[in-house]
Amino acid sequence: MYMRFFTRLFSAMAGPRPVVLSGPSGAGKSTLLKRLMKEYDSVFGFSVSHTTRNPRPGEENGRDYHYVTREVMQQGIDNGDFIENAEFSGNMYGTSKAAVQDVQAKNLICILDIDMQGVRNIKKTDLNPIYISIQPPSMAVLEKRLRDRKTESEESLQKRLHAARVDIEFSKEPGVFDVIIVNDNLEDAYGQLQKALLEEIGQVKKINTSS
Numbered sequence: 001m002y003m004r005f006f007t008r009l010f011s012a013m014a015g016p017r018p019v020v021l022s023g024p025s026g027a028g029k030s031t032l033l034k035r036l037m038k039e040y041d042s043v044f045g046f047s048v049s050h051t052t053r054n055p056r057p058g059e060e061n062g063r064d065y066h067y068v069t070r071e072v073m074q075q076g077i078d079n080g081d082f083i084e085n086a087e088f089s090g091n092m093y094g095t096s097k098a099a100v101q102d103v104q105a106k107n108l109i110c111i112l113d114i115d116m117q118g119v120r121n122i123k124k125t126d127l128n129p130i131y132i133s134i135q136p137p138s139m140a141v142l143e144k145r146l147r148d149r150k151t152e153s154e155e156s157l158q159k160r161l162h163a164a165r166v167d168i169e170f171s172k173e174p175g176v177f178d179v180i181i182v183n184d185n186l187e188d189a190y191g192q193l194q195k196a197l198l199e200e201i202g203q204v205k206k207i208n209t210s211s
Ligand SMILES: Nc1nc2c(ncn2[C@@H]2O[C@H](COP(=O)(O)OP(=O)(O)O)[C@@H](O)[C@H]2O)c(=O)[nH]1
Pocket: 022, 023, 024, 025, 026, 030, 049, 050, 053, 084, 085, 086, 088, 093, 094, 095, 113, 114, 115, 116, 117, 118, 119
């Protein structure tokens, strides 16, 4: 009886379950999560990662990423400021404890956009998120989308395509992801994402409107 009370109390204090979105670069993670955050702005909050890569046109420091040097990033890692960090396509990326805490303090569902190394490392923590994989319909479509996005040099594009092949295999490992969404038609993929999160969205709306 008391145990159940305390379990509930602590899980309420920890806030709603976070959501991890993972999948190959170019699969459509940012597109889907931006749409989700726009439609449900009082429900979701983005975990702003740190990265050593340069900002792309239109990206904003502190909103899309915290853009830092390798030295600053390494210092943060050494200080124990990060929940997880990884090297991807020649750059460092990482989720700071503060990034997740900032969102959870607002009672929002924290969304993390992380690569497969991040997924592996988050699984070793007590964050307990819902794991969602966003996959492209094929390698050919992925390559076309990445080229059309015009954000990558040829070298960076090739690195991303190589990592994508590994990621696609990883996503097939049983038990890694709770939901796998193939982002072929954007409307369909978004509908699937919404459906996967409907219960969590309902809970957060209920809590945040009653408090
Ligand atoms: N492990 C980890 N991966 C991250 C983090 N932030 C972003 N990523 C991943 O890094 C990869 C590259 O991200 P980015 O440079 O923004 O390129 P894009 O995915 O092609 O838009 C993607 O797979 C992201 O999911 C992080 O904090 N930790």
